[in-house]
Amino acid sequence: MADATVIPQEAISRGYMHSREAGASRRAANPQEVSSARLSEKMGAALKEQNWQKMFEIPSQPRLDHARLGEKVDKIGDQNLRTQTNDSLVGTRLALEEGFKGGRISQQQQDRIAGKVEETIMRNPLLSREYLAINDIQARREFLVKHIEDPRIQRIVRKELQEIAEATDDLPNDAREKSYDVQEKTLERDSMQADRDELDRQIREVDHRLQEFERPAAGGHMGARAQELEDLRTTLTANRAGHAAQTQIVNNAEFRIRQLTSEREDTLRNPGQTGRRPIVDIDNEINTERQNGSAAQAEMTRLTGLIDRIPQLEQEEQHLNKERRGLRGERSAKNFELGKSNTALQRATDEYNDALRRREQAEYALGNRINDVWSSAVIEVANQDLTELAANMRRIHDEEFAGLKEGASKAGRDRIKELLDRKIETRGWRGKRGRTVIDKIKTQQISAEIIDKGPEVAARRFLSGAKNPETGQTYTPEEVSALLKDKDFMAEFQPMMIKEVFGRKLLTSKGFSPEDARKIVESDWGDQMVQGAAQRNEDLKNKIEEIMGIGAMDKPGFAKRLAQEAVKPKNVGLLALLGLLAAPFAGVVGVAAVGGGVAGKAGIGAYGSGKGHSPVFG
Amino acid sequence: MDPDQSFEAYKDRIGMRLARKVLTAFEEKRISEELLSEISQYVLDNIDKAKTNSDLLDFLEHLADKWAIFQDVLVVEEAQIQEKENKENVEKIEELIDQNKIDEAMKIADQANQEANGGTVNG
Numbered sequence: 001m002a003d004a005t006v007i008p009q010e011a012i013s014r015g016y017m018h019s020r021e022a023g024a025s026r027r028a029a030n031p032q033e034v035s036s037a038r039l040s041e042k043m044g045a046a047l048k049e050q051n052w053q054k055m056f057e058i059p060s061q062p063r064l065d066h067a068r069l070g071e072k073v074d075k076i077g078d079q080n081l082r083t084q085t086n087d088s089l090v091g092t093r094l095a096l097e098e099g100f101k102g103g104r105i106s107q108q109q110q111d112r113i114a115g116k117v118e119e120t121i122m123r124n125p126l127l128s129r130e131y132l133a134i135n136d137i138q139a140r141r142e143f144l145v146k147h148i149e150d151p152r153i154q155r156i157v158r159k160e161l162q163e164i165a166e167a168t169d170d171l172p173n174d175a176r177e178k179s180y181d182v183q184e185k186t187l188e189r190d191s192m193q194a195d196r197d198e199l200d201r202q203i204r205e206v207d208h209r210l211q212e213f214e215r216p217a218a219g220g221h222m223g224a225r226a227q228e229l230e231d232l233r234t235t236l237t238a239n240r241a242g243h244a245a246q247t248q249i250v251n252n253a254e255f256r257i258r259q260l261t262s263e264r265e266d267t268l269r270n271p272g273q274t275g276r277r278p279i280v281d282i283d284n285e286i287n288t289e290r291q292n293g294s295a296a297q298a299e300m301t302r303l304t305g306l307i308d309r310i311p312q313l314e315q316e317e318q319h320l321n322k323e324r325r326g327l328r329g330e331r332s333a334k335n336f337e338l339g340k341s342n343t344a345l346q347r348a349t350d351e352y353n354d355a356l357r358r359r360e361q362a363e364y365a366l367g368n369r370i371n372d373v374w375s376s377a378v379i380e381v382a383n384q385d386l387t388e389l390a391a392n393m394r395r396i397h398d399e400e401f402a403g404l405k406e407g408a409s410k411a412g413r414d415r416i417k418e419l420l421d422r423k424i425e426t427r428g429w430r431g432k433r434g435r436t437v438i439d440k441i442k443t444q445q446i447s448a449e450i451i452d453k454g455p456e457v458a459a460r461r462f463l464s465g466a467k468n469p470e471t472g473q474t475y476t477p478e479e480v481s482a483l484l485k486d487k488d489f490m491a492e493f494q495p496m497m498i499k500e501v502f503g504r505k506l507l508t509s510k511g512f513s514p515e516d517a518r519k520i521v522e523s524d525w526g527d528q529m530v531q532g533a534a535q536r537n538e539d540l541k542n543k544i545e546e547i548m549g550i551g552a553m554d555k556p557g558f559a560k561r562l563a564q565e566a567v568k569p570k571n572v573g574l575l576a577l578l579g580l581l582a583a584p585f586a587g588v589v590g591v592a593a594v595g596g597g598v599a600g601k602a603g604i605g606a607y608g609s610g611k612g613h614s615p616v617f618g
Numbered sequence: 619m620d621p622d623q624s625f626e627a628y629k630d631r632i633g634m635r636l637a638r639k640v641l642t643a644f645e646e647k648r649i650s651e652e653l654l655s656e657i658s659q660y661v662l663d664n665i666d667k668a669k670t671n672s673d674l675l676d677f678l679e680h681l682a683d684k685w686a687i688f689q690d691v692l693v694v695e696e697a698q699i700q701e702k703e704n705k706e707n708v709e710k711i712e713e714l715i716d717q718n719k720i721d722e723a724m725k726i727a728d729q730a731n732q733e734a735n736g737g738t739v740n741g
Contacts, residue, residue, distance in 0.1 A: 036644075044641065046637075047637055052636065053662070055641065057658070058658075060658035060662055
């Protein structure tokens with residue numbers, strides 16, 4: 001239903017709506033009333049056209065939640081896809097609610113929808129045959145518009161869009177959570193990496209210090225501390241001896257000083273006593289001894305330093321080695337943790353990337369679903385039409401061959417249906433239902449067999465599996481051979497068989513190729529069939545005479561000349577015409593006419609009048 | 619139901635009556651938009667199942683049972699059928715009287731009266 005008040009604001013800002021109209025819609029006091037008024041208006045217009053079906057169609061179309069659809073499209077990350085999808089959506093909405101022609105839909109939006117419909121039609125055997133038979137560009141456009149405006153197609157488009165709007169899980173949203181997880185794991189990993197780097201730095205430092213203790217086996221530069229240690233060890237004995245000698249000197253000096261001090265004290269207590277040296281001399285000697293002792297003490301201290309330096313250096317080396325072992329152990333443990341942390345980060349990153357990819361895929365799927373919404377609707381309706389056409393073809397053939405109540409022909413026909421039709425179950429938007437479909441591959445195989453080898457091979461194939469009504473068993477090879485030789489039987493069975501097979505071929509393929517057409521009309525059975533078909537069908541006869549001249553059919557070699565015309569590459573129409581003649585197409589055209597609305601919408605005969613011709617053969 | 623009227627013409631007439639009735643009811647707010655949608659869908663899904671005028675009348679009866687707004691459409695249709703049948707009966711009775719077949723004329727008149735007083739109205 002047209003309701004401007006629910007058009008997303010972004011659509012307005014992107015220029016899909018004139019600002020005055022947008023303003024007016026925003027000012028609407030009661031959206032429900034506006035919606036109802038528009039609905040009444042549209043229904044009233046349909047009634048004025050005396051089109052009650054159209055009037056009932058209008059309110060029965062599924063509603064669209066434009067706001068929700070707009071929100072979904074806005075969540076598409078890729079800007080180009082978002083813009084294109086939004087434009088498709090807006091175009092589709094305008095086409096559905098204001099009409100494909102005459103509304104606010106832009107030429108570009110019209111062309112996009114028409115292009116999608118055309119693509120789909122070209123992929124469908126029936127529709128493409130009909131479409132290609134139209135030569136006029138304007139008429140072709142009208143053909144596309146007729147599909148776009150088809151209420152059945154529009155209903156499916158609406159339904160599809162509404163399903164998209166209501167879907168809750170079409171755009172997975174876990175990528176954001178996963179990205180937080182990645183951030184967390186990255187922080188953990190970076191912290192561990194920093195710890196590990198610090199350990200590396202410490203190990204490098206210890207290594208550097210230990211390099212001073214390196215002692216190459218032979219040659220090479222010895223570390224400074226190692227050299228020092230070696231020198232100290234080399235001079236250790238001498239140093240110890242020196243230390244002992246200096247100790248002796250110090251001891252001697254101390255002893256002598258004690259003697260001199262005593263002498264000095266005695267001299268001071270007994271001044272002038274003979275034999276005593278002057279105080280000055282004693283003081284001088286004390287000073288000399290003190291100097292000697294001090295020098296020896298200094299040398300002793302130096303030598304003690306050199307001697308003690310050895311265990312210091314040894315302890316330092318041991319300590320550094322121990323420190324390095326400890327640091328390396330810590331680094332191993334840290335490396336293990338860092339590995340785990342990296343794995344966890346990788347897992348989180350993979351999960352995030354997967355979520356991102358799922359999201360992107362979902363966004364593209366959503367975009368494509370919206371962009372292709374017309375294609376899927378056209379396909380669904382075409383399939384419905386095909387099912388209906390096929391069912392009608394079967395019904396018409398049933399009526400036509402009602403005379404074959406029993407006997408070999410009926411048995412053969414039952415077998416044809418058994419081989420070429422199969423039952424399937426489909427799930428449409430109205431639920432599950434069973435239907436009979438034509439087996440396209442088998443139909444193509446047997447059609448090719450008839451065209452290439454003549455009808456007798458196919459007749460033998462069908463009759464061989466058919467049940468003899470007299471015996472209740474399948475026909476024996478002898479019985480089949482006898483039937484094939486029976487002229488009366490073949491006069492009844494062969495045209496019916498060709499009609500059944502070719503009728504299915506025409507419904508499920510692009511029809512006959514020029515080569516097929518040539519083979520058909522150049523064969524005796526085909527020539528006879530074309531002549532018979534043309535003679536029995538007034539409309540076809542008129543069309544042939546329009547193209548090939550009055551009385552063309554009565555002239556000798558007509559079928560071959562018709563084939564020559566038909567195989568010309570540009571002459572699609574004649575090829576289709578040949579299809580009409582060479583196969584029981586008139587019956588199918590009749591089917592289309594029986595189909596009523598189907599024929600009106602997608603009548604499949606390029607030249608079919610839709611009047612329901614009588615059977616061409618038989 | 620008018621037997622002279624073709625099925626398609628009769629279906630169109632019924633379709634137009636139903637459409638007018640629905641639109642009026644909606645405009646007068648006697649039915650909601652949801653019900654409008656439901657009725658429309660029902661009509662579209664079922665009217666094409668009718669293959670004869672009699673099927674159409676059955677469809678109409680069913681519709682009137684389901685939604686009261688269609689009662690008067692049904693009444694009008696039934697009245698028209700009754701009127702048509704009465705007219706036919708009168709013509710037939712007159713013809714029989716002309717032929718001095720009084721008993722047969724009386725029999726038809728009785729039958730018509732019984733039908734009018736509670737008989738079925740199938741077309």
